[in-house]
Amino acid sequence: MSNRYFGNRAVVIGAGMGGLPAAQVLASYFKEVVVLERDILPTDATPRPGVPQGKHPHGLLAGGLKALSDLFPDFSSTLVQAGAYSLDSGREVCHEYPGQEPLPIRSLGVATFTMTRPLLELAVRRRVQENANVVFRDGCRVVALGATPDGNAVASAIYKTLSGELEVLPADLIVDASGRGKLTLDFLKYIGHPMPEETVIGVDFGYSTAVYTIPPDATPARKVMITMPRAPGESRTGIVLLREDGKWFAALGGRGADTPPADSAAFTAYAASLPTSSVYDAIKYATQHGGIERFAFPESRRLHFSTDNFPRGLIPIADSVCRFNPVYGQGMSAAAQEAVVLRDLLEAHAGDADPLAALSGEFLSAIDSIIENPWSLAALPDLAYPDARGKRPPNLEKLIEHHMAITKAAHHDPDIHKQLIEVLNLLKPVSALQAIEIVEKVTGEEVQNPTASA
Structure with missing residues (x-):
């Protein structure tokens, strides 16, 4: 075996936006x-x-684009060639907050693309397929992970083919990007490893999506128009988003019993009830293509794995560790950032005698901060909804007030506007909005730096 290789075979379970960057x-x-x-x-x-x-609709946030560009050289050109539309987040994305004007059109240097999820996945998969040593086996459902005799490591992936045959694939490392983490959890239970604690936020969110050709005189002012709920604790929201084929997604969302309908007339009426009229104005005279797709999302779920003596060679990633509320479009970008963490750790251990010895635990520890950023961004509006299930921070109301004050301040302060968009795009942590200079600008009051010397 060449000295540059960590093992003979790695297996990635799942060819979605969690597994593909890991395979790369x-x-x-x-x-x-x-x-x-x-x-x-x-x-x-x-x-x-x-x-x-x-x-x-899916969103590739600027932080996700940056991560994918780190893994796939010149990835932006790949997306352009695939047909995706470039997107300036300051000029071509409009967040409409009820009771205030949309944020000004400004070039903030935060760029990404708009496209359908299948187009993005296809573009990434084709780049992964450029690696001669990557093999795709589709039509294979993994049913379990095999352990070494001592139970300290994974040894194989056990899967069924379309014909129903059971096959065992030995592996030195397995990445579980299967989606819900069940394979990892079943394996941990089998070997007697402590089960992870969970943090759950019950949102009971449902959304409906239709595809339209919008008449030229009703074309939305920007490539992405997002209508936020009327107030904290209310749920109706909507978005129109340009696809690579020139058609538009229109998606409506709501919580509990207030989820949007699948009937076209009722869908349009629901759009008319949103706090702003952008979605309704775009679709009221538009031509609908196909039916209305619905999706229900009951809860955001985050697993806190014990990293002590975590099984060697097992790497849960993306939704297998944390499943975000999809309304915020964070999942694909967070998964790509986790893959960058995996790459950096592999590079750091490249000279070790046993490079896989501590990799799994280190990876799970390292991605905690990656996950915390989008998780806390989503938790704030989710927990503001009265019927949401989950532990609320004692200062929730103050956090919501601060965020609302930031969106208002962003109208007249380009620096705050840029910081806000960078945080929402996972380019900077949420803590950037708590920086002293931001708080002082928002409140108009001087803030004492607690780290300053007396």
């Missing part, structure tokens, strides 16, 4: 990388059954 990373460190995918992978940008929300 592992290709440089293992002789062979096998990607096992339950679905039959399409050859074009077609939604697939394993991504039930694939027919709905």
